[in-house]
Each structure stands twice: as C-alpha cells, then as structure tokens.
Amino acid sequence: xxxxxxxxxxxALYLALSCEGLVSVYIQHLAIHGFIAPxxxxxxxxxxxxxxxxxxVQEYWLALGAGIVADLYFWGIIGIYTVFLPVSVWCxxxxxxxxxxxxxxxxIVVLVGTSCLTAYIxxxxxxxxxxxxxxxxxxxxxxxxxxxxxxLFGCTYWLWGWLSQSYPFLVDLDAYRx
Amino acid sequence: xxxxxENKKLLMTFVTVLLILVVLAGSVSLRKKRTTxxxxxxxxxDVASIAANVVNFPVSLLSGGATNVHELLQxxxxxxxxxSQIDDLGQxxxxxxxxxxxxxxxxxxxxxxxxxxxxxxxxxxVISRSPDTWSDLLxxxxxxxxxxxxxxxxxxxxxxxGRVLEANAATSKVELxxxxxxxANRFAVEADAKAGQKVHGIINANTNNSLSFTQVVDSAKxxxxxxxxxxxxxxxxxxxxxxxxxxxxTKDSYGLSDVIKIKPAGNVSDASVVTVIKRRVAN
Numbered sequence: 001x002x003x004x005x006x007x008x009x010x011x012a013l014y015l016a017l018s019c020e021g022l023v024s025v026y027i028q029h030l031a032i033h034g035f036i037a038p039x040x041x042x043x044x045x046x047x048x049x050x051x052x053x054x055x056x057v058q059e060y061w062l063a064l065g066a067g068i069v070a071d072l073y074f075w076g077i078i079g080i081y082t083v084f085l086p087v088s089v090w091c092x093x094x095x096x097x098x099x100x101x102x103x104x105x106x107x108i109v110v111l112v113g114t115s116c117l118t119a120y121i122x123x124x125x126x127x128x129x130x131x132x133x134x135x136x137x138x139x140x141x142x143x144x145x146x147x148x149x150x151x152l153f154g155c156t157y158w159l160w161g162w163l164s165q166s167y168p169f170l171v172d173l174d175a176y177r178x
Numbered sequence: 179x180x181x182x183x184e185n186k187k188l189l190m191t192f193v194t195v196l197l198i199l200v201v202l203a204g205s206v207s208l209r210k211k212r213t214t215x216x217x218x219x220x221x222x223x224d225v226a227s228i229a230a231n232v233v234n235f236p237v238s239l240l241s242g243g244a245t246n247v248h249e250l251l252q253x254x255x256x257x258x259x260x261x262s263q264i265d266d267l268g269q270x271x272x273x274x275x276x277x278x279x280x281x282x283x284x285x286x287x288x289x290x291x292x293x294x295x296x297x298x299x300x301x302x303x304v305i306s307r308s309p310d311t312w313s314d315l316l317x318x319x320x321x322x323x324x325x326x327x328x329x330x331x332x333x334x335x336x337x338x339x340g341r342v343l344e345a346n347a348a349t350s351k352v353e354l355x356x357x358x359x360x361x362a363n364r365f366a367v368e369a370d371a372k373a374g375q376k377v378h379g380i381i382n383a384n385t386n387n388s389l390s391f392t393q394v395v396d397s398a399k400x401x402x403x404x405x406x407x408x409x410x411x412x413x414x415x416x417x418x419x420x421x422x423x424x425x426x427x428t429k430d431s432y433g434l435s436d437v438i439k440i441k442p443a444g445n446v447s448d449a450s451v452v453t454v455i456k457r458r459v460a461n
Contacts, residue, residue: 014226014229015229015233017226017229018226018227018229018230018232018233018306019233020306020309021230021305021306021307021308021309021317022230022233022234022237022305022306024306024307024308024309025304025305025306025307025316025450026237026241028307028311028447028448029447029448031311031447036311037311038309038310038311039309040309041309042309068222069222069226070226071205072219072222072223073222073223073226073227073306073317074306074308074309074313074315074317075308075313075315076205076209076215076219076315076343076344076351077202077205077206077209078201078202078205079198079201079202079205082201083198118310121310121312122312124202125310125312125313128202128203128206129359129360129361130206130313130359131312131313131314131357131358131359132358132360132385133312133358133385134385137311137312137385141310141311141312
C-alpha cells in the first residue's frame with residue numbers, strides 16, 4: 001500500500017491526460033461560436049505540482065514519462081509534451097524558490113507557461129509541415145489560452161496542491177513520519 | 179569554433195536541440211511510413227485510452243441527454259418535413275430493391291466479386307482530441323481488433339470527415355479532412371457536371387478550415403450545389419461517399435487556375451460518433 005501512495009500522483013496525471021482529450025472534444029464545439037482555445041490540463045497540473053513541491057527531483061522522470069505517453073496518444077509523434085513538461089519542471093522549481101508562496105503568482109507562471117507551449121506547438125507543427133497555421137491563428141489561440149488556462153487553474157489548483165503535498169511522486173512520507 | 183566547443187553549457191544546449199529535432203523528425207517519419215504503429219506505442223495508446231473510455235462514459239450520458247432534449251424541441255418541425263417525404267418513400271424503396279436485385283444479377287453474370295462502391299461500416303465513438311486546435315486529430319474507441327486499418331475513410335453526419343491515420347489494437351487516430359498537413363493523403367473525388375459529364379479532382383484543405391476541389395480541368399461545368407463524391411480511385415476509400423457540395427467557383431489570386439470551394443457534408447467540427455468505411459475491393 002505504501003508503494004501505491006508513491007504512485008498516486010502518476011495515476012492522477014494519467015487521469016488528467018484522459019480529461020484533457022475529453023475536454024478538447026467538447027471545447028471544440030465552441031469553435032463554431034468563435035471561441036478557439038487549446039486545453040492544457042496535463043501541463044497545468046505539472047506546473048502547479050512543481051510550483052508547490054520544488055524539491056522533488058523525481059518529478060523530472062514523471063514529467064518525461066507523462067510527456068512521452070501524451071505525445072504518442074495525442075499526436076503520434078514525440079517532442080511536444082516530452083520536451084515541454086521536463087523543461088517546465090525545471091523552470092517551476094527555480095521560480096518557486098524566488099516567488100512568494102501565493103496563488104496569484106503561480107497563476108501568472110502557469111499563464112506564461114501555457115502561452116509558451118501554445119507558441120511551441122505552433123512552431124513545431126509549422127516547422128515539421130504537420131499543419132500550416134497563420135500568425136493570426138496563433139494570436140487567437142494565445143488569447144483563448146489565457147481564458148481557458150485561468151479556468152482550468154481555478155478548477156484544479158486545490159486538487160494538485162493537495163496531491164503534491166500528500167502524495168509526492170516516489171517519496172515515502174511514512175518513512176519521514178516514523 | 180574553439181570557444182564554442184569549450185563552452186559546455188552552449189554545447190549541451192546545441193546537442194539537446196539537435197536531439198529534439200532528430201527525435202521529432204524520426205517520429206514524424208515513422209508515423210507517416212508505418213502501416214501499423216510500433217507494438218509499444220500501440221500498447222501505450224490503448225492503456226491511455228482505458229481511462230478515457232471510463233471518463234467518457236458518464237460525460238457522454240450527460241451530453242446525450244442534453245442532445246435528446248434539444249432534439250425533442252425540434253421534433254414537430256422534423257415530423258412535418260418527414261410527412262411530406264413519406265409518400266415518395268414506398269416507391270423509392272421498391273425501385274431500390276428492384277435495382278439492387280438487377281445489379282446483383284448483372285455482377286454475377288459478369289463474375290464481378292466486388293466493385294469500387296462496395297463497403298462495410300464500423301461505428302465508433304470519439305473519446306479524445308489533440309489539445310491544440312491546429313492538429314485536427316481525433317481518437318476513436320475502435321482499432322485494428324475491430325478491423326480498422328490505416329487510410330480508411332471516416333464519415334460523420336452524412337459526409338466524409340477524414341481518414342484513419344494510425345490504427346492501434348483498441349483505438350485509432352483520425353486525421354480530419356480539413357487538416358493542413360502538407361503530406362496528408364488527399365481524397366480523390368468526382369462530381370457530375372452539366373450534360374452528364376464527370377469531373378475528377380482531389381480535395382485540398384485551406385488554412386481557414388474550408389475545403390477546395392482542386393486539379394479540375396474545367397470548373398465551368400460545375401454549378402453551385404453540385405454534390406462531390408469520392409471517386410474510389412487511388413485506393414483506400416470506396417466510390418460514392420459524399421464529401422460536400424460546391425459552394426462557390428472562383429479563380430485563384432493570380433487568376434490562372436480555378437478554385438472550387440466545397441461546403442463539407444460531414445460534421446467536421448462536432449463529431450462525437452463516427453463511421454469508419456472499409457472498402458470491399460482490395461487496394
């Protein structure tokens with residue numbers, strides 16, 4: 001059971017991956033009404049976890065694993081989340097040490113991070129010839145991302161905060177308590 | 179150059195970027211070339227889809243309920259429209275049965291085992307979509323175990339919406355017809371022009387998510403509202419699947435070639451249930 005406690009966060013990210021795909025299906029319906037926004041449940045989760053728990057170096061492996069699985073599941077290629085998630089862990093660990101322990105600063109970090117991810121996906125898709133996307137579409141998505149990521153942050157902040165503190169990845173809290 | 183090689187941080191960054199590009203290019207190339215994904219990839223995708231199926235179940239129940247209420251509100255108007263068509267239905271059914279029997283007899287006489295228009299269908303639900311708005315990729319809950327293979331046509335809402343890009347054991351990725359992927363497979367299509375002539379071409383996607391009927395010899399033969407079907411040529415998809423209707427015929431910005439814009443018949447932006455089309459005649 002103690003082993004299970006160490007893997008709860010990984011299991012939660014696995015569910016976040018599924019929710020991300022599902023929310024994307026339903027959010028796409030809003031595109032008809034002119035609202036275009038990417039849905040980044042998994043990257044937001046990884047960023048919140050690492051802004052709250054900035055000491056666990058095992059998070060790099062979790063981010064890398066989640067990135068590979070998500071990349072193959074959503075796009076069938078490796079190099080989008082596989083790159084972004086570990087980089088975001090590195091950035092969040094460093095930022096968490098200098099930023100005040102307050103949700104508003106974390107929200108700003110998440111918004112900047114997801115905006116960078118949107119621009120990175122735009123760059124990769126255009127560069128690899130997987131899509132031809134105009135700069136106007138990038139701006140529309142960046143604007144939509146600010147709204148969508150703020151909503152997702154608000155809905156999941158407490159959950160990821162609780163999970164990262166109660167069930168840190170591959171850390172046996174019971175050993176500390178004893 | 180010596181300074182660059184001595185700067186370890188710069189060198190590491192350069193090697194990392196290079197490695198990322200190699201992995202990206204390699205995986206893109208693999209996705210395009212392989213008819214079936216690697217076993218480990220297929221396994222990973224199917225495991226990831228288990229939770230998606232579990233989460234999707236209650237959500238689809240709620241969503242289905244809301245759709246049912248919406249449809250109930252429109253039932254009177256639909257009923258009136260259907261009543262006006264019901265008189266023709268009996269006659270059409272009898273004529274179809276006679277034509278079908280005649281068609282089977284003629285095929286038997288010619289010893290034809292299958293034609294380009296023959297196909298079977300596999301129904302599936304959409305369980306996920308890529309989180310960005312540009313990739314135009316859907317994930318459905320049926321895979322190679324259900325008979326789905328790469329490049330099969332996919333329909334929803336009465337028209338073609340895309341084709342299968344990757345078939346795992348229990349899930350598949352569908353690339354929408356509106357994709358702007360430069361190397362994506364395009365549908366070979368045809369339309370009935372004036373005086374019963376056939377016009378052939380291929381379907382291309384524009385950057386604003388609309389479709390164009392390109393490589394047409396004489397677009398003047400096509401009028402607004404002409405239905406565009408798959409031609410069955412080029413393999414993969416059968417003949418006679420509705421792609422859309424001609425919306426407008428114009429010239430390109432140079433005024434040289436014809437641009438025929440198509441209004442898609444399929445439900446591209448709101449597909450929750452899809453039908454995968456398996457062609458009877460081998461490619």
